[in-house]
Amino acid sequence: MSKVSGITNTRAIKALVFDMDGTLCIPQPWMFPAMRKAIGLEDKSIDILKFIDDLPTEEQKEKAHAGIHKVEEDAMNEMEPQPGLSTLMEYLTSHGYPKSICTRNVITPVNYLVSKFIPANCRNFDHIVTRDFRPTKPNPDPLLHIAKQSLLSPSQLIMVGDSMDDMRSGRTAGCVTVLLKNHVNGHILQDHKEFVDYPIDSLLEIIDILKKLNMESGEVN
Structure with a gap:
């Protein structure tokens, strides 16, 4: 296989990992500015979670976490599924692809999305990694953890996301992005662009990517 944006050899894709906000659900670009406002973080170059971790007292950290939790709750109540989400989940389930979620959010919105927008027969996610797992994206650690727990090479995983954190985490871990x-x-x-193997406009395009990669690897699923 010729090189495609960082993919130097082809292995059959065995599992997929999805970001949540902006990936499984419609982007809510107001959310992160609202979080920064809630915790008094004006410098956009500073990561929100790192800023909270570096606060000097536990009381300040708890107050900041409460602030971003309120924003996340508001976002959860306005959540809408990505077009094609149900169809993709049905395809992955019927073809036996394990799937996981890797998010910097907390578990409550994840459970809400899964229960509300994903068909009942497709709700079995092998791993759900939230920001309780440290270090979070953009570090590769969450994806390396999922690969290890799944007994797979990272190169056998696809990381699907909508942010630079997702792409950097996936690329550094060795996943297809x-x-x-x-x-x-x-x-x-x-x-x-060197962090992105496949840019897509719709989740449904993932089906064709899976068919393409597995055909080129000699494994048809």
Whole structure:
């Protein structure tokens, strides 16, 4: 196989990992500015979770976490599924692809999305990694953890996301990276295209990617 944006050899894809916010559900670009406002973080170059971790007292940390939890709760109540989500989940389930979620969110919105927007027969996620797992994305550790627990090589995983954190985490771990494009993440392909193996406009395109990669590897699923 010829090299495609960092993929130097083909192995059959055995499992998929999905980001949640902006990937399994419609982007809510107001959410992160609201979080920063809630905790008084004006410097956009500083990661929200790192800022909270570095606060000097436990009381300040608890107050900051409460602030972003309120924003996440509001976002959860406005959550809408990505187009094609149910169809993709049905395909993965019927073809025996294990699937996981890797998010910097907490578990409550994840459970809400799964129970509300994913068909009942497709709700079995092998691993759900939230921000309780440290270090979080953009570090590769969450994906390496999922690969290890799944007894797979990271190169046998697809990381699907909509942010630079997702792409950097996936690329550093050694996964195939799929970027779900939207109206606010165009800069990733413009400035950091080396982190993206497959840019897509719809979750349904993942089905064709799976067929392509597994056909080229000699394994048809």
